[in-house]
Amino acid sequence: MSMLRTNIFSVLILSCICCVSAANPIHIFMGADDNYTMPTSVAMSSTLANHPGNDIMFHIYDFGMSHKSKDILTSVCSKKAELEFIPFSYETVKGLGMNICNAWPLGVFAKYWIPIYSQERGIDKAIWLDGDTVVNGDIKRLWDIELGDNYIAGVKEVAVELSKAFCGTLQSGFCVLNAGVLLFNCKKMGDYEMLEKLRQKTLELSDKVIAVEQEVLSSVTANHQIILPMEFNFQTLLQGVYGLTDAASYSDDSSQSLAAAAFRSIRKRVPLPSIEDVLVYHYAGKGKPWTLMGGFVPFTDLWYKYLRRTPFWGFKESLKEEVAAQSSRLFDRAVRAVGFIGKALVFKIQ
Helix, strand or coil: CHHHHHHHHHHHHHCECCCCCCCCCEEEEEEECHHHHHHHHHHHHHHHHCCCCCCEEEEEEECCCCHHHHHHHHHHHCCCEEEEEEECCCCCCHHHCHHHHCCCCHHHHHHHHHHHHHHHCCCCEEEEECCCEEECCCCHHHHCCCCCCCCEEEEECHHHHHHHHHHCCCCCCCCCEEEEEEEEEHHHHCCHHHHHHHHHHHHHHCCCCCCHHHHHHHHHCCCCEEEECHHHCEECCHHHHHCCCCHHHHCCCCCCCHHHHHHHHHHHHCCCCCHHHCCEEECCCCCCCCCHHHHHCCCHHHHHHHHCCCHHHHHHHHHHHHHHHHHHHHHHHHHHHHHHHHHHHHHHHC
């Protein structure tokens, strides 16, 4: 426990602190390194574009950002929001055991520290946004949700529902929230006893689950959660799975196949949002708008709409060139693989 407390204070002391002019700012926590500066800037830009006030405070966990990356994110805020960078490294979470820490990205553990860091600064409520999100409405819709005595609010993780539907098993005996968009009650969670519970649960589940922070946060806050509608965290990969633009394809008249039955069951438990109601688009999964698979990712055009508002828009052509280069390298590897297999087959025939 003392090690955890010492690490927390080291983060507090090393933070680059900015004063917030707004009396009651909206506190948004995110995390980035140099590789994730561009998507993070898009998420921030979209948030600011759809919020009329100047009362947002961004707290960015620094997972290894250069001065240039920090300057870019600072420029995105301009005069519309305040910004601070919080140094965060594996050293900060060494109390969890380095064998565990090295197996997971830093962003997994950064979420554990939000409530206690916030309470040290008198912040009672905080939002977490993953860097691969776009906020297409006023973030105040999420901020204004009353948490009461609940610890956390989030959207149910549909991937867990899919696992249950297709595999017939479920690791968790509780509702798992997707950790890409969360609303924390820092007043209720911001103590070292809660941090210790998160630490212990991480040690318990680290080798048993796929997304450790989702399972840990959901388990520790079980029975003290608010389950939000999917519009607050719509995972774009579900566009095809749920048939968002063709809901009739999974109606009661659909085929009685396993897939149709599973999707109907999930749709009843996790209602679909309408496009007009979606507040946060979450580009979860391996396919991202800025990668080789971007052309196959739903709502990529929306992501590029907000990219235009960042300093990275000037690099759009080079981004396209990089994607083309990735495609070319992938094709070359495929050709070499086919050639190798062909030679092997010829040798075997001879």
